[in-house]
Amino acid sequence: xxxxxxxxxxxxxxxxxxxxxxxxxxxxxxxxxxxxxxxxxxxxxxxxxxxxxxxxxxxxxxxxxxxxxxxxxxxxxxxxxxxxxxxxxxxxxxxxxxxxxxxxxxxxxxxxxxxxxxxxxxxxxxxxxxxxxxxxxxxxxxxxxxxxxxxxxxxxxxxxxxxxxxxxxxxxxxxxxxxxxxxxxxxxxxxxxxxxxxxxxxxxxxxxxxxxxxxxxxxxxxxxxxxxxxxxxxxxxxxxxxxxxxxxxxxxxxxxxxxxxxxxxxxxxxxxxxxxxxxxxxxxxxxxxxxxxxxxxxxxxxx
Amino acid sequence: xxxxxxxxxxxxxxxxxxxxxxxxxxxxxxxxxxxxxxxxxxxxxxxxxxxxxxxxxxxxxxxxxxxxxxxxxxxxxxxxxxxxxxxxxxxxxxxxxxxxxxxxxxxxxxxxxxxxxxxxxxxxxxxxxxxxxxxxxxxxxxxxxxxxxxxxxxxxxxxxxxxxxxxxxxxxxxxxxxxxxxxxxxxxxxxxxxxxxxxxxxxxxxxxxxxxxxxxxxxxxxxxxxxxxxxxxxxxxxxxxxxxxxxxxxxxxxxxxxxxx
Numbered sequence: 044x045x046x047x048x049x050x051x052x053x054x055x056x057x058x059x060x061x062x063x064x065x066x067x068x069x070x071x072x073x074x075x076x077x078x079x080x081x082x083x084x085x086x087x088x089x090x091x092x093x094x095x096x097x098x099x100x101x102x103x104x105x106x107x108x109x110x111x112x113x114x115x116x117x118x119x120x121x122x123x124x125x126x127x128x129x130x131x132x133x134x135x136x137x138x139x140x141x142x143x144x145x146x147x148x149x150x151x152x153x154x155x156x157x158x159x160x161x162x163x164x165x166x167x168x169x170x171x172x173x174x175x176x177x178x179x180x181x182x183x184x185x186x187x188x189x190x191x192x193x194x195x196x197x198x199x200x201x202x203x204x205x206x207x208x209x210x211x212x213x214x215x216x217x218x219x220x221x222x223x224x225x226x227x228x229x230x231x232x233x234x235x236x237x238x239x240x241x242x243x244x245x246x247x248x249x250x251x252x253x254x255x256x257x258x259x260x261x262x263x264x265x266x267x268x269x270x271x272x273x274x275x276x277x278x279x280x281x282x283x284x285x286x287x288x289x290x291x292x293x294x295x296x297x298x299x300x301x302x303x304x305x306x307x308x309x310x311x312x313x314x315x316x317x318x319x320x321x322x323x324x325x326x327x328x329x330x331x332x333x334x335x336x337x338x339x340x341x342x343x344x345x346x
Numbered sequence: 347x348x349x350x351x352x353x354x355x356x357x358x359x360x361x362x363x364x365x366x367x368x369x370x371x372x373x374x375x376x377x378x379x380x381x382x383x384x385x386x387x388x389x390x391x392x393x394x395x396x397x398x399x400x401x402x403x404x405x406x407x408x409x410x411x412x413x414x415x416x417x418x419x420x421x422x423x424x425x426x427x428x429x430x431x432x433x434x435x436x437x438x439x440x441x442x443x444x445x446x447x448x449x450x451x452x453x454x455x456x457x458x459x460x461x462x463x464x465x466x467x468x469x470x471x472x473x474x475x476x477x478x479x480x481x482x483x484x485x486x487x488x489x490x491x492x493x494x495x496x497x498x499x500x501x502x503x504x505x506x507x508x509x510x511x512x513x514x515x516x517x518x519x520x521x522x523x524x525x526x527x528x529x530x531x532x533x534x535x536x537x538x539x540x541x542x543x544x545x546x547x548x549x550x551x552x553x554x555x556x557x558x559x560x561x562x563x564x565x566x567x568x569x570x571x572x573x574x575x576x577x578x579x580x581x582x583x584x585x586x587x588x589x590x591x592x593x594x595x596x597x598x599x600x601x602x603x604x605x606x607x
Contacts, residue, residue: 100578
């Protein structure tokens, strides 16, 4: 049994495995399959200051080795989260991190401030990278100035661990990562989904209701790995890696590329029990290779 | 109701026609968990290079005596075709039981019209059998393009009265289910429907016009099956809700079908 604990800012995770926003509900949906107290953390669904209905159906399409979604941040708003959801999850024995999105820096900051008041939420993941909403979301995450404007506003309002989730739909993700680091982010997580599209040739129309959606799943893993590796060489703050992780081997690849922790997303849809299996698999690999501490493989690529 | 992630064994495969296969699954080690008519199973698809996500398949029948779960698979893409290639003895990883099923009466005696189209007839077999066990009268109205597309007629006939329609008139009344003459001459205590959306909307209009309670089973495209990803939403009177968790069976009054085309 290797030492698995890692730190993201002031957040101490019992192991590097978290679940990605929008793929694991509030954790409770998966409690029949996963011992939630075995996970490093759970990142819950994107939350906004006001309720959002999300995009019309259809919102999802399976692609080779992946899936497109354009859910569009459907949620009941931060007040509903604080009053109705939080009491149900505050006693979970794992870190619950709230993914926060918004339409303006002020929205993000207000939403973050309300979550800061919740004792048992030690961190937020700032979503400046959702490709499926017109206002805000990815619009902030594709320029250094936009990303900085949101992170500055939230940093002033949010004293706990601030993770900023980056978009891969940019020319240089390392530049964006540096910009948010300079504004006080405690960590970055990457990658959010890649903007994609599917076409129905019989109807001569896009499959998804808003034409485009975000691609996730094993198809995106090589891109995500490359971006984690690039960002690891550009910033000093910890990186949370995600994008197509299906098993422990994939997770270890991200750790070696420079991620301090990982998030499991789309794989939860294929195997609802996968997150716990990734924890076990990392542990087993470390044991098999005589590595006593997971931190010894973080960024340990030989190149 | 606790959901389970279990490996079941294929007890038998029955090919019903060129594009439909009945999988009879069993667990040799222990009784299958309780499952209700209208609930569904998320089946992992192995041996298909292009398939990532599980396939949601409605529960066709539960044979308590043989400890069998029946899934009727319509082969429409690579994933369902891979399921159609399963043979007896194969293992199938199932996430079940999912969603909310049809309303089960606490008292007997009612006349239930169960209207199905295409592979949408599948969940009505189990529902009809449960209604019969509870002392109700299930009446099946099953529609398809042609006679060869009508599935499991013998199994339905063992449970109750069966009326059929085909678009080409090769069996039963010619046309769509909603053109069947029985709808004009008879009345029912409740209606349940599953099939193509235009058919279900037409059935819902009939139910509304006759003041009959009606439930419809939806098959929106889904990923997680657990209410986590919010992909399979239906626009309802309460806004967008997950078909996998709030449904797949809905009272038609919760849907917005009757206000729009």
